[in-house]
Amino acid sequence: MWTQLEHHGVLFPPEYEPHGVPLTYDGKDVYLEPHEEEVATFFAVMKETDYAFKPVFQQNFMDGFRQLLKGGKNAHITDFEKCNFQKIYDWDFARREKIKARTSEEKKQIKLEKDKAEEKYMWATMNGKREQVGNFRVEPPGLFRGRGEHPKMGRIKRRIQPEDIIINIGKDAKVPEPPAGHRWKEVRHDQTVTWMAGWNDSINTKDWKYVQFGATSSVKSESDKQKFEKARTLHEHIGKIRDDYRKNMRKDNKETAQLAVTTYLVDKLALRAGGEKDEDLADTVGVTTLRVGHLKFMGPEDNHPYPKIEFDFLGKDSIRYHQEHAIERVAYDCLKRFCKNKKEDVDVFDKIDPSKVNAHLQTLMPGLTIKVFRTYNASITLYRLLEETTKPKATVPIMKSTYDEANKEVAILCNHQKGESKQHQAGMDKLNDKKKELEKEMKELRKADKNHKKLPSLKQRVEKLKLQMETKESLKTVSLGTSKINYLDPRITIAWCKKNEVPLPTVYTKALVQKFNWAMCEEPDYVFADLSYNIELDSGAH
DNA sequence: ACGCTCACTTAGTATTCCTTTG
């Protein structure tokens, strides 16, 4: 991956500074040792979050806290129910208020100092080129916040020391100095990988955390480009691949049929692979790990070419996938057969796993894996929708909304969601009030004078508000960013912007413009060769 | 063929920044 690599290592979070505020235990104030106080504070600052009310979180936290207290002068603190974190919570609240109350001059000064401390870590040199480093900061200690029903939520994530960290750097480069009195776990010169530092995660001990290059770096853009090129190549093979799985779904051999049906689902629904997971992680699934209870056969049962299936399961990040889809008859019948005489919690596909699906895909196209379908499907959907819905010569705001609508369709396809913000309903109410007010004003004007000249402009404002409300409501749980960052070939967006005279910053943030800089000088009329392949999959299904 | 480790991509949420509004 490289012949030359220089960097400045990692930036550690500041050491813990004790505040001396007591924990109240069984009604009595207890002044904790600094390392105990630190952990109590981890919980105290989360006291009012949803996490802190979950029994698993409390249990895991208390197990860790008790372990820490064991053998010390505060070992009598054993019962979570008797712990009162209010005083520490209040101290932290006041601290945060103080930060908020800083004058803009103070804020500027603090930011300046922060930037200065970070400056040297931000850049590294690979193969003679100065490149941005992504995450040079060592993760601070705290309580683990897993997603969904994670069995380890609330565990103490311990402080990472230099002794935990492996530095990967060029043989000729100056090795960054560990903090005084410390040494690195190891310094290596592995030219086959791109990470610059790494350590074992203390929660999931098999996992690794790495310091990697940033999104604008050559390594990252090069692999991004290859990802999108692979998706483009898939377009040339998709007809053949669909013929293959339609033929194989009819085979008696169970493994063959299961490979075909999973490929069909991946192609049509853009599902993830779904690797096997350990017991000590949240229970989530992908296409190959779907269980009988995740499917509901909605019919019609006899001879209808596109009967429906309701899918309801937790995917990556414990995000619920709950969608009903019209399914090709053969696939529907196969799925029913695979589920027959099985209990709810049994795997639908018992003969296969992602590596088998991928091995089969690679017989059809070199380098093809399940995840490529998501990239392909997302990108071609954006392309097709922009082709279909762009109104030539429209204003920039209309162009923006055209793009956002297409982006939204992709987000729904990929099931990219976000939690409804706490302020959403209040914001909607406010807009609604404003709208009512304007309508009242219009009514009164009409009563007083039928042809009042203010009326048209008021009407326009009401229409604008209506549209704003609809957009806000329809996007309240849809996340557009994930597909924009990871799935949508930037060349489609850039070409569309050029063609329609839309400034790129209308749809890309500053960071995205930089990330996709590699795509700027690509041919501007980037297209998928023939859209009919994609339409073939959609026809009849809706 | 299978299970496991490692390195990398993808993901939602927390925090910070910036613009709008009153």
Place this chain on the structure above:
DNA sequence: CAAAGGAATACTAAGTGAGCGT
């Protein structure tokens, strides 16, 4: 000018898949 609110970024968890040893 401050407060609110939304956009952008930072953070780190949670996936995928290659590759290796058995």
